[in-house]
Amino acid sequence: MRRADNQRQPKEPDVDGMSPWLRKVLQDRDGRRPPSRSASTDNWYKAVSEPLATLCFFVTFLSAWAYCTLTYGFLFGFGFGWVPAVILAAFVAAIMWLLWLPLAILLILLSLGIIA
Numbered sequence: 001m002r003r004a005d006n007q008r009q010p011k012e013p014d015v016d017g018m019s020p021w022l023r024k025v026l027q028d029r030d031g032r033r034p035p036s037r038s039a040s041t042d043n044w045y046k047a048v049s050e051p052l053a054t055l056c057f058f059v060t061f062l063s064a065w066a067y068c069t070l071t072y073g074f075l076f077g078f079g080f081g082w083v084p085a086v087i088l089a090a091f092v093a094a095i096m097w098l099l100w101l102p103l104a105i106l107l108i109l110l111s112l113g114i115i116a
Helices: 020-029 037-080 081-114
Strands: none
Touching: 037 081
16 A cells, blocks of 8 residues: 555654754753752762761771770681671761761760750
């Protein structure tokens, strides 16, 4: 069957295989994403929380490993003490990464005597 002349013929893609609509969208986009609200407001929180969590991880790990070494001796404390030290340090770092701001506010309020 032949198509009637009044039916719309599908557009053929250009030489590179992209449709004109897709080419326009890609040109308008210009390779940049529009700034999102969450990305701009989370930058300061992330800039403080990541170094703080890393510092807390290493301090907790070294102190827990030293505690295990002093408590259980060289063989068990130094040799196997790093396992519970890593678990405890990861837990403390996760808490500090997520909750450092509320903990800092609580510490300030406690030091000022507002909260007893």
